Amino acid sequence: KQEVTQIPAALSVPEGENLVLNCSFTDSAIYNLQWFRQDPGKGLTSLLLIQSSQREQTSGRLNASLDKSSGRSTLYIAASQPGDSATYLCAVPNTGNQFYFGTGTSLTVIP
């Protein structure tokens, strides 16, 4: 069974800092990897999706990288803002249409 781990579990940074969130997975035979954002009391919002053939994806201040062979993905957030405060989750699907989610990184950006 695929296991997805995220480090750190929580992170607090001052506004304006660049930061990196880490995601690792045990089975490297993935088709894609997605990063989601979860705000308190709300559902998840998809941020970036990286196909297995891709190395990275960018959207605005967000950049996600994927290294399948080592079972790792990183989410880089540039010039963090208080509005970035949320829990960030990574997820990988298996062939059975199940998504395996990490436990998330809770980010707080201090104004």
Added chain:
Amino acid sequence: GAGVSQSPSNKVTEKGKDVELRCDPISGHTALYWYRQRLGQGLEFLIYFQGNSAPDKSGLPSDRFSAERTGESVSTLTIQRTQQEDSAVYLCASSPGTFAIGGETQYFGPGTRLLVL
């Protein structure tokens, strides 16, 4: 357009009672997922519906859990004889595509917060 909606948003029940949670997916989405998120833990897959195919129930934790979907619309998740360990946020998601491996993203509802006393 409207996103995924779930009801109720919060539910408090007594141990042993049955509860029914509802999910309205985005219109036209053929795939629907239910997840459970316990406090401080990641999302746990429960069940997956795809069109008229037999659902993937492999994630349901016990026979007290069941789910139904009417065609490609509303889904209900039923928990019978609730236990305190069932307390969690239950999230529903829908997707327009047929396979997660194809890179279809999921659109999540706000969740139902269930507390079993």
